[in-house]
Every structure is written in C-alpha cells, then in structure tokens.
Amino acid sequence: MSTKMKMIFMAIMAFLLMASPLTAAGTPVTGGVLKIAIDSDPPTLDIHSTRATLAVFVGGNMYEGLYAFTTKGEIKPMLASDMPLVSNDKLTYTIPLRQDITFHNGKSMTSADVAASLNRWGKIASYGKQLFAHIDSVTAKDEHTVVIQLKEKWGTLMSSLAMLLGGPVIYPQEICAKYPAKPSSEYIGTGPYMFEEWRPNDHITLKRFEGYSPLDTESNGYTGRKTAYLDKLVFYGISEEPVRVNGVEGGEYDFADFVPSDEYDRLKDVKKIKTYISPPRAWFVFVLNTKFGPTKNKKIRQAMLATMDVKGTMAAGYGDQIFWRVDPSLALKEQVWHSTAGEAAYNQNNIEKAKALLKEAGYKGEKIVWMSGPLEYNLCVAAKANMVKAGLNIDLQSMEWATLLSRRKNPELWSAFSSGFTAKADPSLTTAMNLKYGAGWDHPEAKALFKSFCNESDFKTRHEILSKFQELVYSEVPYIKVGDYKNLRISNHRVQGFANDLYLYFFNVWKEK
Amino acid sequence: MLGFLVKRFFSMALVLLVVSVTIFIVMHLLPGDPAAIMLGPEATNEDVAALKAEMGLDKPVLIQFTEWTGRIIQGDLGKSIFFQNRPVPDVIADHLEATVLLTLLSLGMATLVGITTGVLAASAHESLFDRSFMFFTSMAVAVPNFWLGLMLVLGFAIMVPILPAAGYSPLSDGFWSCLSYLVLPSITLAAGAVALIARMTRACMLDVLQNEYIRTAKAKGVRQSLVIFKHALRNAIIPVVTVIGMSFANLMGGAVVTESIFNIPGVGRLLIKSVFTRDYPVIEGVVLYIAIAWTLINLLVDIIYTIIDPRLEY
Numbered sequence: 001m002s003t004k005m006k007m008i009f010m011a012i013m014a015f016l017l018m019a020s021p022l023t024a025a026g027t028p029v030t031g032g033v034l035k036i037a038i039d040s041d042p043p044t045l046d047i048h049s050t051r052a053t054l055a056v057f058v059g060g061n062m063y064e065g066l067y068a069f070t071t072k073g074e075i076k077p078m079l080a081s082d083m084p085l086v087s088n089d090k091l092t093y094t095i096p097l098r099q100d101i102t103f104h105n106g107k108s109m110t111s112a113d114v115a116a117s118l119n120r121w122g123k124i125a126s127y128g129k130q131l132f133a134h135i136d137s138v139t140a141k142d143e144h145t146v147v148i149q150l151k152e153k154w155g156t157l158m159s160s161l162a163m164l165l166g167g168p169v170i171y172p173q174e175i176c177a178k179y180p181a182k183p184s185s186e187y188i189g190t191g192p193y194m195f196e197e198w199r200p201n202d203h204i205t206l207k208r209f210e211g212y213s214p215l216d217t218e219s220n221g222y223t224g225r226k227t228a229y230l231d232k233l234v235f236y237g238i239s240e241e242p243v244r245v246n247g248v249e250g251g252e253y254d255f256a257d258f259v260p261s262d263e264y265d266r267l268k269d270v271k272k273i274k275t276y277i278s279p280p281r282a283w284f285v286f287v288l289n290t291k292f293g294p295t296k297n298k299k300i301r302q303a304m305l306a307t308m309d310v311k312g313t314m315a316a317g318y319g320d321q322i323f324w325r326v327d328p329s330l331a332l333k334e335q336v337w338h339s340t341a342g343e344a345a346y347n348q349n350n351i352e353k354a355k356a357l358l359k360e361a362g363y364k365g366e367k368i369v370w371m372s373g374p375l376e377y378n379l380c381v382a383a384k385a386n387m388v389k390a391g392l393n394i395d396l397q398s399m400e401w402a403t404l405l406s407r408r409k410n411p412e413l414w415s416a417f418s419s420g421f422t423a424k425a426d427p428s429l430t431t432a433m434n435l436k437y438g439a440g441w442d443h444p445e446a447k448a449l450f451k452s453f454c455n456e457s458d459f460k461t462r463h464e465i466l467s468k469f470q471e472l473v474y475s476e477v478p479y480i481k482v483g484d485y486k487n488l489r490i491s492n493h494r495v496q497g498f499a500n501d502l503y504l505y506f507f508n509v510w511k512e513k
Numbered sequence: 514m515l516g517f518l519v520k521r522f523f524s525m526a527l528v529l530l531v532v533s534v535t536i537f538i539v540m541h542l543l544p545g546d547p548a549a550i551m552l553g554p555e556a557t558n559e560d561v562a563a564l565k566a567e568m569g570l571d572k573p574v575l576i577q578f579t580e581w582t583g584r585i586i587q588g589d590l591g592k593s594i595f596f597q598n599r600p601v602p603d604v605i606a607d608h609l610e611a612t613v614l615l616t617l618l619s620l621g622m623a624t625l626v627g628i629t630t631g632v633l634a635a636s637a638h639e640s641l642f643d644r645s646f647m648f649f650t651s652m653a654v655a656v657p658n659f660w661l662g663l664m665l666v667l668g669f670a671i672m673v674p675i676l677p678a679a680g681y682s683p684l685s686d687g688f689w690s691c692l693s694y695l696v697l698p699s700i701t702l703a704a705g706a707v708a709l710i711a712r713m714t715r716a717c718m719l720d721v722l723q724n725e726y727i728r729t730a731k732a733k734g735v736r737q738s739l740v741i742f743k744h745a746l747r748n749a750i751i752p753v754v755t756v757i758g759m760s761f762a763n764l765m766g767g768a769v770v771t772e773s774i775f776n777i778p779g780v781g782r783l784l785i786k787s788v789f790t791r792d793y794p795v796i797e798g799v800v801l802y803i804a805i806a807w808t809l810i811n812l813l814v815d816i817i818y819t820i821i822d823p824r825l826e827y
Contacts, residue, residue, distance in 0.1 A: 431555045
C-alpha cells in the first residue's frame with residue numbers, strides 16, 4: 001500500500017471512529033422511548049383484578065409489593081424494609097415498611113396504604129381470597145409497620161406477598177376505597193415507571209417516575225435496584241405475529257414478544273435483530289373432567305395418559321426442540337421444587353397399555369369432547385392421534401379463548417380442555433395445585449396434601465409433600481402434563497440490559513443512541 | 514325531495530332499531546364472558562362468577578335487555594368493559610380518526626385512478642392498453658389484501674425501508690408523519706376498489722359510447738376529450754357513483770384486515786377486539802355506528818344521483 005493510500009485509509013478509519021457512537025456497549029444511556037410489541041392489550045392494569053400475564057408485563061414496571069422474587073425464587077424485601085418479625089407461634093407477622101417510598105401521585109406510602117391494599121387484594125383477587133381464608137386481620141400498627149395476624153400457620157404467606165401475577169401490589173389507600181370490588185381504572189403504584197396514557201386498542205404509555213427511590217442492592221428479577229433509563233415505555237397490543245416481527249425488522253418497534261418459533265432460524269442471522277429464547281415459563285396441560293362424562297372413570301383418564309408421546313406431541317405442536325423440553329415435574333427444572341415423582345407414568349407412549357386400561361374401564365366408545373384454544377390446537381391434534389389408535393373416541397373442538405373460557409364453566413359440556421399452567425415461585429400458587437380449577441378435583445388425599453403443604457414451613461417436608469402430590473396427579477390423572485415451553489423474543493440491536501426472565505420487564509433496560 | 518328525506522329518515526330509524534336489537538340478541542346468545550377474559554385463563558369458576566356479579570353481567574338477559582333499551586332510548590350507549598370503563602361514544606371517537614383518514618385516502622386514490630383508467634380503457638377499446646387494463650384489474654380484484662399488504666411491508670418497510678411497517682401517527686403529531694403511516698395501508702385497501710371502480714367505469718363508458726348522441730357529437734366535430742368527459746362520462750357515472758358509495762360505506766365500517774396487518778387503531782380493529790373480549794357495549798355501539806354510516810352514505814348517494822342527472826326525481 002502506498003503512503004498516500006495509507007493516509008487515505010487512516011483518514012477514513014479516523015472518520016469512522018469519530019462517527020461511531022461514543023457510548024460503549026454495556027454503558028447505560030438515559031433517554032429515549034422503547035416501543036414494545038406484545039400479543040394483546042392487557043384486560044386491565046389493576047393487578048389485583050386479573051391473573052393475565054400481560055397485565056404483569058406492563059404493570060411490573062409500575063407496581064411493587066412488600067416483597068419480590070429473585071430470578072431463582074428467593075424472597076427479598078421491596079417496599080418492606082426488612083423480612084417480617086415472626087412470632088413464636090408463627091401466627092403474627094410484623095412487617096416494617098420503607099419510609100422513602102412515594103406513590104406516582106406524589107403521596108408518601110404509609111402502613112394505611114399497605115393495609116388497605118392487602119385487604120382489597122384479599123377481597124377481590126383469586127390468590128388473595130385463598131390466602132385470606134387463613135388470615136385473621138391486616139392492620140397498621142404504626143405509620144410504618146403492618147401486622148398480619150393469621151388464623152392458623154400458613155407456609156405460603158411470604159410467597160403470596162412476593163408474587164406479582166395477580167399479587168398484592170401496593171396502591172394508595174384512596175384507590176382501594178374508590179374501587180373496593182371492581183377493577184380500578186386509575187393506575188398508581190410505586191415503581192420506576194408510571195402510567196401516562198392508555199389509548200384503547202392502540203398503545204399504553206408509561207413514563208419515568210422521577211420520584212422513584214431505588215434500593216441500593218444488586219438487581220435480580222423483580223428485586224434490588226431498578227433504574228428507569230428510558231423516558232418512556234410504549235406497549236402495543238398486536239395480535240398478528242407477522243406484524244410484530246415486521247415491526248421490529250422495519251424499525252417501528254424495538255422489542256417483540258411471542259414471536260413464532262419457526263422464525264428463529266431466519267431471525268438469528270438478521271444483523272439488526274437480537275433474538276432471545278425465554279426461560280421455560282409454563283407447561284401445556286390437558287385438563288380432564290373428573291366429575292362428568294367418560295373421563296369421570298379413572299381408568300379412562302389413565303388410558304389417555306398412557307397414550308402420551310410427549311416428544312412427538314411437542315414437536316408437532318410447538319416446533320424446534322430448543323423451544324420446549326420433556327419433563328414430568330409440576331415445577332420447572334430451574335426451581336428448587338423440581339421433582340421426578342411419578343415419572344414412570346409420564347411420556348409412556350404405550351398404546352397397548354391404554355387399550356388394556358380401556359377394556360378394564362368397560363369403555364364403549366363414548367364421545368370424549370375435548371376443547372382447545374388456538375395456541376394448543378396442533379398439540380391436541382398430535383396427541384389425539386395416539387388416543388384414537390388406542391380406541392378412544394375423541395371429539396376435538398377448536399374454539400377461540402372467550403368461547404372456551406365460557407364453555408368450561410359448565411363441566412357437563414366437556415371431558416377435556418387444553419391449557420397452559422404458568423410457573424410460580426411457590427407451587428401452592430400454581431394452577432397445578434388449585435383443586436377448584438376446571439371441573440374441580442374432589443380428592444380427599446389431594447386436599448389433605450395441599451393443606452399440609454400450605455401449613456408446613458420447613459422446605460424439606462414441603463418438598464416431600466409436593467412429591468406425593470405429584471405422584472397422586474400421575475395416578476389419578478386430573479390433568480395430563482405435556483411439556484415445558486419457552487418463547488422467542490426479539491429486539492432491535494440497540495436495546496441493552498434486557499433481562500430475559502420469565503416475565504417481561506424493562507427497568508434497567510436502555511437503548512443505545 | 515323533502516318528502517323523500519323524511520321517508521328515508523324514518524326508514525333509517527327502523528333499520529337502526531332492528532340492527533341494535535339483533536346485535537344485542539346475537540351477542541348475548543354467543544358463548545363467552547368478559548369476566549372470564551378479564552381474570553385470565555387460570556381463574557377458577559368461582560372467581561369468574563364473583564366478578565360477573567360485580568359487573569352486573571349475571572342478571573337474566575331479559576332484564577339486561579330492558580335496561581339496555583331504556584339507556585339506548587335516552588341516547589346512552591353505556592360504558593366499555595375493557596377500555597377503562599369509558600363511555601362507548603368516546604371509545605368509538607378515539608378510533609374514528611384513523612378510519613376516516615384511511616377511508617378518504619384510499620377512496621380518493623381508488624376514485625381518481627379507477628375512473629381515469631376506466632375512461633382511458635373504454636376510449637381505447639380492444640387496444641393493448643385496454644387488454645393490459647383488463648388483466649391488471651382482474652389481478653387486483655383477485656389478490657387478497659392481506660397478501661398485498663404483507664408484500665408492500667416487505668418491499669417498502671423492510672427491504673427498502675422508506676415507510677413505516679405498521680402503526681399509526683395521529684394527525685395532531687403532524688400531517689406528514691400521519692401520511693407516512695397511511696400510504697401502504699391505503700394502497701392495500703385501494704387496490705380492490707380501484708379495480709372495481711375502473712371496470713365499472715369502463716363497462717358503463719363502453720355502453721354509453723355506443724349511443725347515437727355520442728356519434729352525433731363526434732360527427733359535429735366536437736373534440737374527443739369533450740365527447741368523453743362531458744357527454745359520455747356524465748351519463749355513465751351513475752352506476753360508478755353507486756359502487757363508490759358502497760366502497761365508502763364499507764371502508765367507514767373499518768377495513769378489518771388492513772387495519773390488523775398495519776396495526777392501525779381504527780373502527781375495524783376495535784370491533785374485532787371487542788368481539789374477542791366480549792365487550793358488549795362497544796360491539797353494540799360500533800355496529801350501530803356502521804349501520805348509521807351505511808344508511809347516511811346511501812342517502813348521500815341518492816342525493817348525488819339527482820345532481821348528476823336532474824331528470825331523476827324522488
């Protein structure tokens with residue numbers, strides 16, 4: 001290379017260096033708007049009133065509870081200043097509150113707000129109602145201390161206080177008084193972002209809350225330091241998958257969730273796009289009716305379980321194996337609660353055994369009405385093939401969610417329906433242990449195990465109880481676990497600091513200039 | 514004319530009454546429950562029943578119908594279940610801007626291109642232009658607009674990123690920004706209407722151009738352009754106006770597919786979303802709005818007939 005050419009080359013390089021962004025990757029930048037495409041609008045932003053995950057995707061940036069979970073499921077204080085002081089009889093929990101907390105409306109948080117929020121949650125939230133059956137009272141002891149008085153020992157109290165999905169987030173007392181039973185339409189919390197606008201059927205905008213007091217501990221899941229680097233978060237509810245993908249590829253949105261997994265091979269090679277495979281967040285299940293119709297017969301339910309080829313079903317229904325896994329546990333492998341109890345009955349793919357069980361059951365080809373929503377339909381088709389081979393008369397009916405939710409209220413109309421159970425930090429909070437779900441599961445042993453699991457506070461004993469419960473699920477078959485599944489998420493390459501966690505949240509996220 | 518208008522307003526009121534009662538009955542007969550949707554798929558039946566009672570949705574349908582009729586008579590369309598409990602007219606108004614702008618832009622495009630090409634094709638009957646015209650308009654009618662929309666996004670938002678892939682920018686954020694979001698959806702929406710209007714114009718023009726008064730005009734030495742636009746087009750335009758009117762009414766009801774592909778918060782998407790969430794008051798409100806749009810636009814088309822052809826009387 002001639003000297004002249006070298007000079008030109010160096011000049012070009014110098015220019016390029018000067019023109020490149022001054023911020024190195026990894027150094028947070030404040031400012032900017034993050035446009036996030038999620039698969040639908042949340043039904044409400046009142047977390048007490050819904051168990052819909054979408055409400056947490058948005059609300060998790062705005063609301064906080066007394067405690068929160070780390071990514072591994074440990075419980076840490078959030079609005080509480082410390083872990084509770086527990087009386088010797090384990091019936092009284094005294095919770096000290098942080099004194100530096102301001103609500104988005106500028107008011108300081110006191111124990112009156114906390115007591116009002118917990119009491120409202122106990123009245124209207126489904127988890128709240130379950131927990132408050134064991135709570136005597138929640139009272140404000142002084143301005144910054146709350147006391148929870150239990151009727152009996154209840155091991156899941158702390159997990160319940162720490163959960164966010166349908167959990168006891170703290171609102172100002174006035175909001176609780178104004179909306180005692182109906183979902184609130186005023187969204188005031190204590191989180192790093194605050195509500196700005198909800199344009200129905202278009203977008204929800206949150207803006208940075210300047211009065212936020214972050215904790216001085218390391219950020220981990222919903223616990224620790226939360227920083228609102230972005231000026232605004234804008235959530236777009238877009239049900240069409242291609243629109244979410246095209247939107248990020250075209251630069252209209254910065255982030256998209258629930259991207260079809262079959263797009264992964266293409267998108268991972270697109271330069272401007274980052275792909276994220278979420279941790280397993282839920283598992284598919286086929287819920288069976290233990291009260292009415294052919295599936296009331298345990299042998300028939302066991303026959304359905306025996307036909308299950310989980311690998312084939314998941315591959316047919318959910319695509320590439322990097323997005324799912326075969327696992328018998330009612331808790332995820334990543335959780336301390338994981339158990340292999342009863343695994344011999346999982347993933348049997350044994351048609352002959354199923355035929356024998358049907359014979360024992362005296363099955364005469366009665367129709368098994370199986371309802372499926374759109375997401376699980378392919379799974380059901382794959383699973384049905386083996387069931388039909390065993391001689392089961394399956395009437396698989398595909399319907400939109402609203403219809404399925406409505407029809408499943410009447411257990412005489414169906415024998416099975418497909419669903420997904422989301423993972424929770426404490427198994428007692430999962431639908432897998434909810435004995436009232438679907439047609440309900442009236443089994444004395446299941447009831448007793450659930451009660452002792454909730455009463456117990458020693459981890460080892462609780463784990464043993466959970467394993468027994470899992471074994472019972474595999475022998476009684478109130479539902480059939482299929483496989484754990486993950487999501488594909490994508491973002492613009494400028495998005496930094498995103499914690500690819502179970503739920504979406506955008507504090508500590510920034511956008512490079 | 515006055516008698517005609519009075520008669521039309523009465524029949525319009527009757528249509529609206531029938532539409533609203535029908536939609537109320539149909540919606541309440543459909544399975545589905547807003548309380549279940551609000552609580553999420555993992556809620557138990559007990560939770561759903563409690564919220565339903567709180568929302569007043571557990572009352573017998575007949576009582577709900579009586580209450581609803583009482584409200585409708587007073588002009589109260591109720592409040593949305595999902596859109597933060599806002600009054601239904603406000604929710605519809607929020608979605609009107611996008612739908613009206615999208616309608617006007619695509620209809621303007623369709624009318625201008627459709628009539629011009631239709632007239633040109635009829636004037637050059639059996640020529641190469643005319644045959645190409647027939648081919649392309651057949652294509653435009655046949656191509657599904659979801660496919661066309663996705664191809665336009667691929668071409669002009671991803672491969673050559675000059676226009677936004679999806680979304681909407683309100684007029685208050687600036688005219689050009691708003692326009693940039695509407696270009697691709699308008700082309701998608703206009704394609705089918707262009708073909709329809711153009712083919713109708715061509716057919717009507719060909720019919721009129723056979724008439725003796727056209728031949729006479731030509732024999733008198735009247736300029737070709739004058740013959741086409743003054744003598745022929747005016748007489749050929751009435752069926753075309755009908756087609757334009759129907760397209761207008763259709764579009765005002767919301768272009769469901771196009772609004773979904775481009776994530777435009779218009780009336781069509783509002784209706785779909787409300788059906789999926791069983792937001793009964795909004796569904797009833799939107800259907801009423803569509804019925805009003807249809808009847809008013811039909812009335813407008815009838816009035817336009819009398820302007821184009823003064824011989825027409827009602």
